[in-house]
Amino acid sequence: MEWVGPLKGNSKAMVMQCLQCGLLRTCMPRWKTRCHACLDERTRTAELGFELAPAGRGSVQITPEIEDYLALFDRYRDQLPEEIRQICVVAKVSAKLGHRMNWYYASMFSAAMMVQQRMDEFRHPDWEIFATDVKGLPWFGVTGTESHGTIGKHLRCGNYQKMGRECQFCPPDPGSRTDRAMRDRPYLLYLVWFDGFFKFGIGQPARVHTHRRQGARVIRVLRGIHQDVKAAEKRLKERFKNLPPSPLMDTTFLPRSFGIGEKRTEVVPDLYALELNLDEVLRDAEDVTVRYLPRPLGSDVPPA
């Protein structure tokens, strides 16, 4: 890995580039770091890429996850380093033909597209997303939501910086730090479930991961722009505003992320499942549910 820089602007996180495949990542200064896509002795046990490179006589599986990777590739192919782009082209052709792919490259393809998924969380018309770090990924599944951050370039001023709510270098717009500044940012409308109760809500990916870590099952996650997602949430809330309170119902077993006591909102019993159709309140949104489903974790499959 080699340091890329210095970049205009500033940031505590640094950007490193893999000398083998060209992929960028963020890292802390002076940390020893490794590429997200190229495998080494630690990462080659991860269960990645086996859908496209099944062992033995297994057939090639186009799972919803692989479909998502292929769509990400189509969308961002021009931003990928040449080496990774070529591997993705092979993955795409192999997947279409149902041909088994070389396992090493299949895992690189999956890992590189997981990095794209992460970058996708920050895409915005005013920003070019430059590099990110997927903590705990791609080797051991989603284990956390923290990372060394994502570096983007604000197109108006050209400064690179850690992605936050707004540019650190441009004067704030009047009315910023409010919904106005957030308006066009990608945002999620989600539905999770725990033992007889649904919870719906809106937020960033970390919010969905938190529910999941606390034991909730992810039912559906839609991605739209902030203002549409807020409006959709309002419509849902409207539906349940007259829900009769049920003081006899014991809900103390619910995950803490569902809220506690008075702060527990948007929690609806199973009975109302049919009224929780997210697609109905948020039309033309992107279905990103697959990104929040548990990944199989295993290390029992030897490299092909």
Ligand SMILES: [Zn+2]
């Ligand atoms: Zn690499």
Ligand SMILES: [Zn+2]
């Ligand atoms: Zn700026």
